[in-house]
Amino acid sequence: MRIAILEDDVALAGLVEMTLAEAGHSCEVFGDGQVLTRALHRTTYDLLILDWNVPGMTGLAIIEWTRGNLEVPPPALMLTSRSAEEDIVAGLSAGADDYVIKPVAPAVLKARVNALVRRAYPSTSPMVEQFGPYKFDTRADTVELEGQPVALTAKEFALALLLFRNMHRALSRAYIFEALWGRNPDLPTRTLDAHISNIRTKLNLRPGNGFKLVPIYAYGYRLEALAA
Amino acid sequence: MSLGHQLKLRTQWWLILLAASVLVIVLTADRTMLRLDNAFYDRLLQLGAPAPGQSVLMVEIDDESIARLGRWPWNRCIHAALIDRIKAGQPRAIAYDVLFTEPGDPAVDALLAGSVAAARPIFLPMVPPASGLSGVAAAPLLPIAPVRQAASGIGYATIDPDADGVVRSATVAAGPAQHLMALAAMAATSPATPADHLAMPVGARLIPFGAGGGHWPGVSAAAVLAGQVPPELLRDRVVLVGATATGLGSRYPTPTGSVMSGLEIEANLVNGLISRTMIRPAGMPARLGLGLMPLWVLMIGLGPWRRMPAMVVFALCAGVVVAIAALCLLVWRLWLPPGAALAGLAVAYPLWGWRQLAVIEQFMRVQLLRLEQEPSILPRVALVGSVKHGVAGTIALLHAAIARNREMQHFVADRLDQLPDATLVADLPGRIVMANAAAHRLFTTFGHTIIPGATQAQALLSAVRLVGSGNPVPFPPEAEEPATHEVQRDQAHFYLVGMAPQTQADGQRAGWIIRFVDISESKAAQRQRDDVVQLLTHDMRSPQASILAVLETAPADRIAPVEASAIRHYAERTLRLADGFVQLARAEYLEYTLEEVELGDMLIDAIDDLWPQSRAKAIEIVTHGDEQMLVMGERSLLTRALGNVIGNAIKYSPDGTTITCTLTRQVRADGSAWGLCTIADQGCGMDEDLRARMFERFARGPVGLGPKTSGAGLGLSFVHTVMVRHHGVISCETEPRRGTTFTLALPIKD
Numbered sequence: 001m002r003i004a005i006l007e008d009d010v011a012l013a014g015l016v017e018m019t020l021a022e023a024g025h026s027c028e029v030f031g032d033g034q035v036l037t038r039a040l041h042r043t044t045y046d047l048l049i050l051d052w053n054v055p056g057m058t059g060l061a062i063i064e065w066t067r068g069n070l071e072v073p074p075p076a077l078m079l080t081s082r083s084a085e086e087d088i089v090a091g092l093s094a095g096a097d098d099y100v101i102k103p104v105a106p107a108v109l110k111a112r113v114n115a116l117v118r119r120a121y122p123s124t125s126p127m128v129e130q131f132g133p134y135k136f137d138t139r140a141d142t143v144e145l146e147g148q149p150v151a152l153t154a155k156e157f158a159l160a161l162l163l164f165r166n167m168h169r170a171l172s173r174a175y176i177f178e179a180l181w182g183r184n185p186d187l188p189t190r191t192l193d194a195h196i197s198n199i200r201t202k203l204n205l206r207p208g209n210g211f212k213l214v215p216i217y218a219y220g221y222r223l224e225a226l227a228a
Numbered sequence: 229m230s231l232g233h234q235l236k237l238r239t240q241w242w243l244i245l246l247a248a249s250v251l252v253i254v255l256t257a258d259r260t261m262l263r264l265d266n267a268f269y270d271r272l273l274q275l276g277a278p279a280p281g282q283s284v285l286m287v288e289i290d291d292e293s294i295a296r297l298g299r300w301p302w303n304r305c306i307h308a309a310l311i312d313r314i315k316a317g318q319p320r321a322i323a324y325d326v327l328f329t330e331p332g333d334p335a336v337d338a339l340l341a342g343s344v345a346a347a348r349p350i351f352l353p354m355v356p357p358a359s360g361l362s363g364v365a366a367a368p369l370l371p372i373a374p375v376r377q378a379a380s381g382i383g384y385a386t387i388d389p390d391a392d393g394v395v396r397s398a399t400v401a402a403g404p405a406q407h408l409m410a411l412a413a414m415a416a417t418s419p420a421t422p423a424d425h426l427a428m429p430v431g432a433r434l435i436p437f438g439a440g441g442g443h444w445p446g447v448s449a450a451a452v453l454a455g456q457v458p459p460e461l462l463r464d465r466v467v468l469v470g471a472t473a474t475g476l477g478s479r480y481p482t483p484t485g486s487v488m489s490g491l492e493i494e495a496n497l498v499n500g501l502i503s504r505t506m507i508r509p510a511g512m513p514a515r516l517g518l519g520l521m522p523l524w525v526l527m528i529g530l531g532p533w534r535r536m537p538a539m540v541v542f543a544l545c546a547g548v549v550v551a552i553a554a555l556c557l558l559v560w561r562l563w564l565p566p567g568a569a570l571a572g573l574a575v576a577y578p579l580w581g582w583r584q585l586a587v588i589e590q591f592m593r594v595q596l597l598r599l600e601q602e603p604s605i606l607p608r609v610a611l612v613g614s615v616k617h618g619v620a621g622t623i624a625l626l627h628a629a630i631a632r633n634r635e636m637q638h639f640v641a642d643r644l645d646q647l648p649d650a651t652l653v654a655d656l657p658g659r660i661v662m663a664n665a666a667a668h669r670l671f672t673t674f675g676h677t678i679i680p681g682a683t684q685a686q687a688l689l690s691a692v693r694l695v696g697s698g699n700p701v702p703f704p705p706e707a708e709e710p711a712t713h714e715v716q717r718d719q720a721h722f723y724l725v726g727m728a729p730q731t732q733a734d735g736q737r738a739g740w741i742i743r744f745v746d747i748s749e750s751k752a753a754q755r756q757r758d759d760v761v762q763l764l765t766h767d768m769r770s771p772q773a774s775i776l777a778v779l780e781t782a783p784a785d786r787i788a789p790v791e792a793s794a795i796r797h798y799a800e801r802t803l804r805l806a807d808g809f810v811q812l813a814r815a816e817y818l819e820y821t822l823e824e825v826e827l828g829d830m831l832i833d834a835i836d837d838l839w840p841q842s843r844a845k846a847i848e849i850v851t852h853g854d855e856q857m858l859v860m861g862e863r864s865l866l867t868r869a870l871g872n873v874i875g876n877a878i879k880y881s882p883d884g885t886t887i888t889c890t891l892t893r894q895v896r897a898d899g900s901a902w903g904l905c906t907i908a909d910q911g912c913g914m915d916e917d918l919r920a921r922m923f924e925r926f927a928r929g930p931v932g933l934g935p936k937t938s939g940a941g942l943g944l945s946f947v948h949t950v951m952v953r954h955h956g957v958i959s960c961e962t963e964p965r966r967g968t969t970f971t972l973a974l975p976i977k978d
Contacts, residue, residue: 081766215829215833
């Protein structure tokens with residue numbers, strides 16, 4: 001995958017480039033937003049990794065620019081030192097597909113990038129999908145943990161599969177709602193929290209088992225697989 | 229007005245309508261209004277056209293005739309000669325109004341009879357039967373037989389003045405007898421005309437005296453006898469002969485205003501009959517109709533559902549009555565006396581006005597008394613005089629009410645003026661109704677001058693812009709509800725503009741109250757705070773992240789592992805400190821968006837977040853209690869608060885120990901339900917000194933008691949702030965070297 005990195009801090013840019021190169025991606029680093037937009041005119045990138053505050057043009061402005069100027073805007077990952085939840089929400093609402101807070105943990109970065117790439121350029125799903133100890137049979141709507149079947153309701157199964165398929169990716173409440181219940185469901189917001197709570201318990205999505213369900217402030221949820 | 233008073237007014241309206249109607253009926257029937265009606269009739273007649281006089285000629289036995297032919301009564305030879313003379317002039321008919329009731333010299337009577345017979349059509353008078361003083365009906369007095377038989381017809385010629393002495397109508401006798409003039413008129417008109425039309429109509433018996441009061445043209449009998457009258461004057465006319473000399477014929481006042489001889493009145497009558505302009509008095513139904521209809525129209529027009537000014541309705545009704553009466557008389561020859569109708573109007577109008585006034589006065593009195601009793605924030609205005617005495621009392625009450633109102637106005641204006649915040653009162657189109665002193669000061673600094681009464685709300689509001697969008701404040705506001713906007717004049721001056729709809733007592737929208745609150749100071753403080761947070765989140769974190777990135781990417785042979793580890797440690801600690809600050813600032817200043825969250829979910833989120841730390845120290849975290857407990861909260865803050873407590877427990881516990889988290893529901897004595905989260909560790913505990921200041925900023929764990937840790941000292945401050953802002957309670961039991969138990973209690977949403 002061709003990845004454009006917008007980061008004016010040389011050390012950080014180096015770390016990101018090194019991490020992604022290890023994962024087999026080819027990266028190009030930009031220190032100035034304007035330069036990046038000029039490059040986007042000429043060439044295509046499969047993914048953008050954008051710092052929030054950079055000279056020339058902010059990361060958010062770049063996202064906005066791609067939505068308005070590119071036929072197929074590439075997915076964008078915000079890389080930011082802003083750790084306050086409000087800032088994260090602002091970035092996600094502005095159109096970023098995911099975010100990573102600095103300092104960057106290489107494993108986290110790799111996982112998030114892969115999740116975005118997987119979603120943006122999906123391969124056909126097999127009938128049976130395996131995620132670590134979890135085996136999802138999409139024909140029979142059953143799930144097995146370590147070979148033991150786990151009883152889930154239809155909605156719980158759909159939610160679990162959605163989270164696993166989008167591992168390491170922030171899913172907004174609206175996205176999940178639409179995927180599970182269709183457009184404009186007249187449901188209390190607690191419904192989703194209750195379902196999340198149920199599958200966490202039933203599938204034991206706990207760090208002890210290698211997984212973690214992370215609520216994202218005012219946005220939604222993300223399923224993370226912990227590095228062993 | 230209250231329902232009771234409405235009802236009262238309606239009842240009185242009906243009563244007045246009824247009474248006035250009865251009055252009109254009585255007046256119509258008993259002719260009390262005759263005098264007024266007659267005066268009206270007489271004046272109207274004079275407005276009409278003058279009577280045409282071409283068909284009738286009077287031959288008067290006047291003073292001149294007496295002087296020339298000798299004293300009255302004349303020898304019948306003279307009469308015979310006069311008749312012959314007249315006949316020679318070829319008149320249409322002759323009415324010879326001289327009585328020949330006593331037999332005289334038979335030869336002379338025969339002569340007269342001969343003349344009469346030759347002069348046909350000629351009609352002679354008789355004296356109709358009349359009730360004598362004795363009450364016995366006398367026989368009619370007829371002319372002597374030879375003359376009677378010679379004449380074309382015999383008729384009576386009596387004149388009956390009205391009660392006021394004025395002659396208005398022709399006499400209609402009982403029985404078959406005809407009026408002399410009716411006979412003459414009948415003979416004078418062509419035979420083609422049906423006779424019944426000309427016989428004295430019983431209905432239409434009012435004589436159409438022409439306007440002007442002019443006297444009928446006549447000639448002297450002596451002149452006729454002397455042959456001094458040209459025959460053309462007599463030809464084709466009805467000739468009336470009668471005595472008008474002084475002392476012979478009576479004279480009567482007439483509606484024309486002048487006094488006429490009987491002969492002249494008869495001339496008018498015969499003229500009316502021939503020209504068919506006799507006037508018919510209206511019957512009872514028509515007169516009642518004219519009397520009652522205007523009254524009812526007036527009462528409806530003035531009634532409780534009134535639409536027009538009372539005076540106009542009254543003038544209209546009276547005018548229509550007069551107009552109808554005049555039109556009927558002059559055009560349709562029908563006499564409709566308007567007196568009763570006018571009397572009805574004249575009585576009902578003031579009566580109804582008076583009753584209305586009385587009811588209103590009573591209503592006002594009741595209302596004013598009630599107002600007087602109402603509690604007031606102002607000192608009571610002393611009443612001038614007693615309230616007990618009728619109108620004077622009402623005036624005293626009104627006085628007090630007006631004074632109170634004035635006081636209240638002053639009071640309101642003063643209070644508004646003294647309000648510390650700039651306040652404008654605008655009506656719906658934006659006219660400034662009131663502006664207080666603070667508003668004048670504020671807008672003077674903006675370079676605007678408030679002119680009360682000018683439509684300038686929009687202009688004044690354009691002095692500031694909405695924070696963020698930079699748009700002007702919309703006026704009039706689109707929403708009907710009170711709204712608050714944050715606006716700025718420039719980079720240093722910020723205001724909260726509150727707009728509240730202003731309504732009248734009946735709920736009708738009247739305008740807007742606009743208030744400016746200066747928030748420049750708090751805005752400045754907020755910006756300072758934002759700057760600090762910005763500094764910490766970005767400017768301070770960024771270099772730390774870069775340091776960590778350098779350490780990550782640097783080749784191992786370029787930097788010694790021990791130093792690298794130390795640098796990483798300090799960088800991470802700085803990051804944690806910055807994060808702690810940011811989170812504390814969030815907890816303190818964030819506007820919480822509360823949602824329903826489950827306590828257990830948040831506890832698990834917090835524990836999962838800390839999994840790396842707990843695993844590193846092989847500390848087991850166990851949870852008890854699986855009851856659902858929903859609280860209203862800010863999920864990220866509450867989760868972080870729980871995480872901070874558990875994180876502390878991990879930090880200050882030896883490896884391999886257990887942390888127990890228990891969720892329980894507690895119902896307090898006052899019935900409120902609380903969710904309790906107890907976090908108990910087996911760590912080093914706290915001493916009294918630390919316990920007392922553990923929620924302070926930069927309070928660090930025990931130096932002597934436990935392991936050396938790397939906290940920022942902001943964790944529990946954060947927890948405390950979050951709990952307080954969620955109306956929760958945090959408590960702590962601790963024993964050095966035995967462990968600490970924190971209990972976080974939050975009110976449960978039912």
